[in-house]
Amino acid sequence: MEKGRITWPQLCMLMYLAVGSTSVLIIPAITSKFAGNDLWISPIIGSSTGFLTMFLLLKLHHYYPEQTIIQYGERLLGRWIGGAANLVWLFFLWHGAGLIVREYGEFIVGSVLLRTPEFVVSICLTFVCAVAIRGGIEVLGKFSLLIAPLFAGFIFLTPVLLLPELDVHHITPVLEKGWKPVFEGAVTPLVWFMEFALIGFVIPYATGKRNKWRWTIISIVLMLVTMLVTNLTCLFLFGNLTSLFTFPIFVASRYISLGNFFEHVEAIVMVLWVMSGFVQMAVWYYALVIGTAQCFKLSDYRPLVFPIGILIIAMSFWIADSIQEMNDLFMTSEPLFSGTVQIVYPALLLLLAWWKHRRNGGQDAKNRSSAS
Amino acid sequence: MIIVPSAMPLQEASDANMVWSSEGKENVKNLENIFHHCSDIVFFSFSFQGGQQASLIYVDGMVDNLQIDEHVIEPLVTRYEQDSEEDGVTVESVRRTLTAVKVKTHTTMQEVVELMLSGMTILIPHQSDTAFSIEAIQFDKRSVTEPDAESVVRGPRDGFVETMQSNTSLLRRRIRSPKLKIQPIKRGKLTHTTINLVYMEGLASEQLLEEVKRRLDNITLESILDSGYVEQCLEDNPYSPFPQLLTTERPDVASSHLLEGRVVILVDGSPVALIAPALWVSFLQSPEDYYERHFFGTIVRWLRYASIFVALLGPSIYVAVISYHQEMIPTALILTMAKARAQVPFPALVEALLMELMFEALREAGARLPKQVGSAVSIVGALVIGQAAISAGLVSAPMVMVVAITGVASFIVPHYNLGISVRLLRFPIILLSGFLGLIGTMMGFILLVTHLLTLKSFGVPYLTGVAPFRSSMMKDILIRQPVWVENMTKETDQMQNAEQSSDKANQGNGLG
Numbered sequence: 001m002e003k004g005r006i007t008w009p010q011l012c013m014l015m016y017l018a019v020g021s022t023s024v025l026i027i028p029a030i031t032s033k034f035a036g037n038d039l040w041i042s043p044i045i046g047s048s049t050g051f052l053t054m055f056l057l058l059k060l061h062h063y064y065p066e067q068t069i070i071q072y073g074e075r076l077l078g079r080w081i082g083g084a085a086n087l088v089w090l091f092f093l094w095h096g097a098g099l100i101v102r103e104y105g106e107f108i109v110g111s112v113l114l115r116t117p118e119f120v121v122s123i124c125l126t127f128v129c130a131v132a133i134r135g136g137i138e139v140l141g142k143f144s145l146l147i148a149p150l151f152a153g154f155i156f157l158t159p160v161l162l163l164p165e166l167d168v169h170h171i172t173p174v175l176e177k178g179w180k181p182v183f184e185g186a187v188t189p190l191v192w193f194m195e196f197a198l199i200g201f202v203i204p205y206a207t208g209k210r211n212k213w214r215w216t217i218i219s220i221v222l223m224l225v226t227m228l229v230t231n232l233t234c235l236f237l238f239g240n241l242t243s244l245f246t247f248p249i250f251v252a253s254r255y256i257s258l259g260n261f262f263e264h265v266e267a268i269v270m271v272l273w274v275m276s277g278f279v280q281m282a283v284w285y286y287a288l289v290i291g292t293a294q295c296f297k298l299s300d301y302r303p304l305v306f307p308i309g310i311l312i313i314a315m316s317f318w319i320a321d322s323i324q325e326m327n328d329l330f331m332t333s334e335p336l337f338s339g340t341v342q343i344v345y346p347a348l349l350l351l352l353a354w355w356k357h358r359r360n361g362g363q364d365a366k367n368r369s370s371a372s
Numbered sequence: 373m374i375i376v377p378s379a380m381p382l383q384e385a386s387d388a389n390m391v392w393s394s395e396g397k398e399n400v401k402n403l404e405n406i407f408h409h410c411s412d413i414v415f416f417s418f419s420f421q422g423g424q425q426a427s428l429i430y431v432d433g434m435v436d437n438l439q440i441d442e443h444v445i446e447p448l449v450t451r452y453e454q455d456s457e458e459d460g461v462t463v464e465s466v467r468r469t470l471t472a473v474k475v476k477t478h479t480t481m482q483e484v485v486e487l488m489l490s491g492m493t494i495l496i497p498h499q500s501d502t503a504f505s506i507e508a509i510q511f512d513k514r515s516v517t518e519p520d521a522e523s524v525v526r527g528p529r530d531g532f533v534e535t536m537q538s539n540t541s542l543l544r545r546r547i548r549s550p551k552l553k554i555q556p557i558k559r560g561k562l563t564h565t566t567i568n569l570v571y572m573e574g575l576a577s578e579q580l581l582e583e584v585k586r587r588l589d590n591i592t593l594e595s596i597l598d599s600g601y602v603e604q605c606l607e608d609n610p611y612s613p614f615p616q617l618l619t620t621e622r623p624d625v626a627s628s629h630l631l632e633g634r635v636v637i638l639v640d641g642s643p644v645a646l647i648a649p650a651l652w653v654s655f656l657q658s659p660e661d662y663y664e665r666h667f668f669g670t671i672v673r674w675l676r677y678a679s680i681f682v683a684l685l686g687p688s689i690y691v692a693v694i695s696y697h698q699e700m701i702p703t704a705l706i707l708t709m710a711k712a713r714a715q716v717p718f719p720a721l722v723e724a725l726l727m728e729l730m731f732e733a734l735r736e737a738g739a740r741l742p743k744q745v746g747s748a749v750s751i752v753g754a755l756v757i758g759q760a761a762i763s764a765g766l767v768s769a770p771m772v773m774v775v776a777i778t779g780v781a782s783f784i785v786p787h788y789n790l791g792i793s794v795r796l797l798r799f800p801i802i803l804l805s806g807f808l809g810l811i812g813t814m815m816g817f818i819l820l821v822t823h824l825l826t827l828k829s830f831g832v833p834y835l836t837g838v839a840p841f842r843s844s845m846m847k848d849i850l851i852r853q854p855v856w857v858e859n860m861t862k863e864t865d866q867m868q869n870a871e872q873s874s875d876k877a878n879q880g881n882g883l884g
Contacts, residue, residue, distance in 0.1 A: 275814060
């Protein structure tokens, strides 16, 4: 179905952007709301799910190296249960893709194009993604390898440019109210890091002799460092005020001023986020499209791209009435939904795969998957 | 230019006359019928020493008359001797008498017709079943001059011309190696144009060669008047706005690409050679980068990367910023800009489109006009685009600046055909920026990059080097590596040799 192949570094950057882009926008405000000036500890706790999910999916990849999670889910659970589980996964992807389109739409309409209707922005973004997806996974892989260094570079450059404005004392007192608020603040990062489960849709298309463990872990660590840097930048700049902004890092970039000339760079920030957000949307969108095609055993996924795009736009409006409601979603139902689909379900699959693998005595499961 | 949709192919022109008879006289008559109403075909009859009749047939203006006189007619008329007592004229005796170098014999009408049309002189003795072709070609051709479209300050000044022989010899003179292979293919049902496939054996990959040959074989055009016809038939994606074959008029550029394992396609009658596969980065390289010192080469290259971005995105970013993101402009500047724009009745988008269209029109007019009136256009252009438009209140001064900078930037691209696509793509991106601000600019840019990522030239990804990333190519992308670096290992050997030889030289001079 997918003829293109990507390299491990491309996959690493793809996953980094697919998870990282929106987190930079939203995470600081949410973690700050709960954890206060300990908001930098929350992502560290949050990253645990990233490593766990990645471990589960890489192990599953080891058993079924040429299949996506949709394909081996059906093989392990059978036509009916597996099919039902896949439908839940697809619904989750649809929901997730809608959420991301909404986040970006809200961001652009809320901070740059104030008088543009949101659906115009959503439709344009989705259309650009659709065109890229029709180009296949190779385009996404190469594009993210081009964009990720720029994105990461700017994230790490922001605190350097803001250096005169930063105040390190905002970090104290550490753990003033104990661990409880920190864990509460970690809920959203926990959900975010679970998104690495999306690798289950792209990992079969990665080739090359490089160490897959190393590159996937690099992508999680890069993600963690990015969250730490943005959270700390916001903390040092705004202190406990961070939670008052919707997109704190965007506001932070407004403070950049070098020699009275290099200032008001928020448009550049926005441009970078549009590019990385494009990758993020495209990966979710791609997973949804290829998952649907595999779930219904179609021979080509391309005809699905545009219809599913329309569904995603519709979902982006159904998901919440306002950005506050959306943030509320991240704290209430979303963690459970994500956790079930992205951790519990792969864990179950891994258990089954491991059990089958043992029962069939070693090589069987491997042979079967490579034969198909 | 009108391409005749379906004319009769040559061999079907007059079937009855295309039969080769054993009687030479018949054949001459048939040829006369075939070339009925062709006043440029000369039929010249004369008799040999022994009285045998013969005809010389050639295209007027393509044959060296002096050579024909000296090496064909004169020996046959004065020294011809029949070896046997037979009536007919034998091949051996004619061959022995002729002093011309390249003589071949033919016995089919089609061969004879094709050879004659490509400039050979045909000799048909009336009492023989054989025709002789004598190569004494001479026709008017443009001499080798510096190509106007790709000029350099430093570097060789010769350029390809319309004649195939001159072009192949220009390449052969640069690469004196038997590994330089030149394979002819004839294409074009009416024009019978020679297309030469030039490559370095061992350097060009077999796969590439086969692919190029396959695509050349698939050309079914009636006529090929320029290499542009061939280029359009060879492209991977004919709907892409980007050129997928590199074109050059410079033999030094062609040679350097040959030595990098690429294939050069020369088309008879066109001074423009095609190079395949073409990579995005090759379009941004000029031969002078390599002839000047390497610092200069590197800096100029970066200047080009910057200017292609300016050429592509300059006006769109201006439109986006002025209509949506005024806060990005420093305060002092925005005040003057606002003052300049206060009297302009159009939104920035319309202003930009208007000026860009005007600029394109002027450029096109300048390129097409006869040279004598060309200067008039530039004077009018300078006035229209410049001062007059501003004082008339049609456009603002900053917009004129932006258009001018974009224009200059688009001309920095060393390969004209990429410049065209960049200038073309500017318009949709300006429109997007006018509607969605910088988001629109970015969307246009992302669409463009995704298209470039899917594009291939002869199976090679168009952006090779950048994506897929090749660290080995970075020494020719990020910097222009000094030429001696590649030969570092050889250099040390040479230095040792040089030391030894200088020692010897010193001893020889007795200076110790």
